[in-house]
Amino acid sequence: RKEVEQDPGPFNVPEGATVAFNCTYSNSASQSFFWYRQDCRKEPKLLMSVYSSGNEDGRFTAQLNRASQYISLLIRDSKLSDSATYLCVVNIGTGNQFYFGTGTSLTVIP
Amino acid sequence: DTGVSQDPRHKITKRGQNVTFRCDPISEHNRLYWYRQTLGQGPEFLTYFQNEAQLEKSRLLSDRFSAERPKGSFSTLEIQRTEQGDSAMYLCASSLFPGPSYEQYFGPGTRLTVT
Numbered sequence: 626r627k628e629v630e631q632d633p634g635p636f637n638v639p640e641g642a643t644v645a646f647n648c649t650y651s652n653s654a655s656q657s658f659f660w661y662r663q664d665c666r667k668e669p670k671l672l673m674s675v676y677s678s679g680n681e682d683g684r685f686t687a688q689l690n691r692a693s694q695y696i697s698l699l700i701r702d703s704k705l706s707d708s709a710t711y712l713c714v715v716n717i718g719t720g721n722q723f724y725f726g727t728g729t730s731l732t733v734i735p
Numbered sequence: 736d737t738g739v740s741q742d743p744r745h746k747i748t749k750r751g752q753n754v755t756f757r758c759d760p761i762s763e764h765n766r767l768y769w770y771r772q773t774l775g776q777g778p779e780f781l782t783y784f785q786n787e788a789q790l791e792k793s794r795l796l797s798d799r800f801s802a803e804r805p806k807g808s809f810s811t812l813e814i815q816r817t818e819q820g821d822s823a824m825y826l827c828a829s830s831l832f833p834g835p836s837y838e839q840y841f842g843p844g845t846r847l848t849v850t
Binding site for chain 1: 768770775776777778779780791837838842843844
């Protein structure tokens with residue numbers, strides 16, 4: 626079983642829509658959680674860390690459910706510039722090894 | 736630019752040749768990671784260093800792969816006797832440990848094509 630699983634999509638949504646991605650992880654000892662964004666043929670860039678109480682950054686909201694071992698990312702009021710692949714990342718332990726999901730592809734359509 | 740840098744950005748090599756990639760992390764970061772990413776997949780962990788010590792290696796890292804970080808600053812990843820299956824994007828990332836979180840910052844990657 627993979628450490629991190631994501632729905633690869635693709636998600637095609639109109640501008641202004643709200644879209645949500647989920648990610649599940651298999652190791653209950655996982656300690657740190659992140660969402661990264663990756664544009665085509667570019668490196669992953671940190672979008673946001675995910676905290677136990679949930680956190681928000683502008684149009685982006687991340688939540689963690691430890692009991693069910695999943696994290697989510699909600700994007701409100703989608704912009705064309707949000708089109709990218711969103712990678713769910715989990716760290717087990719003290720920042721040594723990070724496990725990436727395969728990514729969820731989002732295309733925002735005008 | 737004080738971000739993570741990698742060199743070269745692209746490398747085309749013939750099967751059986753050796754290649755070496757370099758990564759310069761963010762200067763105050765003591766941890767440095769190497770990943771490999773193929774099309775449609777997320778980055779896969781290869782190895783990481785804390786300062787000059789290589790603390791963990793993935794089972795993905797065959798004997799043909801070796802990484803060094805001799806002075807705890809830049810790192811090199813060498814692949815010997817390259818195979819077509821080595822074609823991928825090789826990403827380097829760095830982070831500060833301990834820190835408020837374990838956020839990693841990635842370099843632009845080196846895209847390797849083995850012909």
